[in-house]
Amino acid sequence: MMIDPHAYNITVRRGDFEGELCFEARVKELPDLAEYGDTFEEAYQLAIDAIETTAEIFAEKGKAMPMPKDVPDEYSGRVTLRLPISLHRALAEAAENEGVSLNQHLVNTLAYFSGFAAAVTRTRGSSYKWEMVRTTPKRKIASTCSPIRLVHSSKLDPDGGWQKTA
Template sequence: MSIDPHAYNISIRRDNFDGEVLFEARVKELPDLVEYGESYQEAYDLVVDSIETAAAAFAEKGRTFPAATVPTDDFSGRVTLRLPRSLHRVLAETAESEGVSLNQHLVNVLSYFSGFAAGNQGEDLSSWRTVSSVQKTKKTTRPSHLRLVRSDELESLKASWG
């Protein structure tokens, strides 16, 4: 039996493991299979090789190897969510102040945080952080050359600009 190891659902994340930054590759269909590499590509190559090796070992022993799952489009876009009344109130009030429906506000919040997580791949994503826990730092790459000019100084400064 020939399998395509690339058809399996492989997820790779970068994280700090025992003080060393590595890429961890996991296979959804084979939860016990984990590989680590110093680069994304190395972790991917190792896990693909491990899938092939595991399939060969299963075949030698006459065991059935788990098939790759095929993604389905069984998602209606509808979710029922239970949450504390206080959170419901805060979300509804925020949505009202933004001038959008509660549903649209929840979609915006979830979309933002999904993108936020994806955009912070280089950071430690092993734990969730609230927006308020993120340190706000002013990022400037060069000094500003802007100057506040009062209107009564404008005419005298125009001559020096020309």
């Protein structure tokens, strides 16, 4: 069976690896495979070659080559959760104390703890567009009350600025 190495999910990133600045290529379907090159293109091509070589070795040994995985291009943004009643109550009360909906409180909390910050940018005219911006939390937040709590909440004022509410 012939494989298409370009169908595999290859990630190339630049970084400092063992004291050397170079590009690392990894293949999602083959987690132990890593190739390094001086350029993006070189690392990518080495990963393609490694996929082909791995397929040949697997075929010689009678092993099945992992198939390329389909990565969903779209997400609905909708998640359904089942929570213990006590956690649901605690989250709803925290949202009420912050003056936001339970949904917004959950989004704020998840965004904060996953390292994302929500940003609102004004588009042409007076409409607003939500964007998720990847950030790295700078410090740990210690809470003596609840294991999950909204640390900061802001509301957009009519002029497009931020009003701090917490």
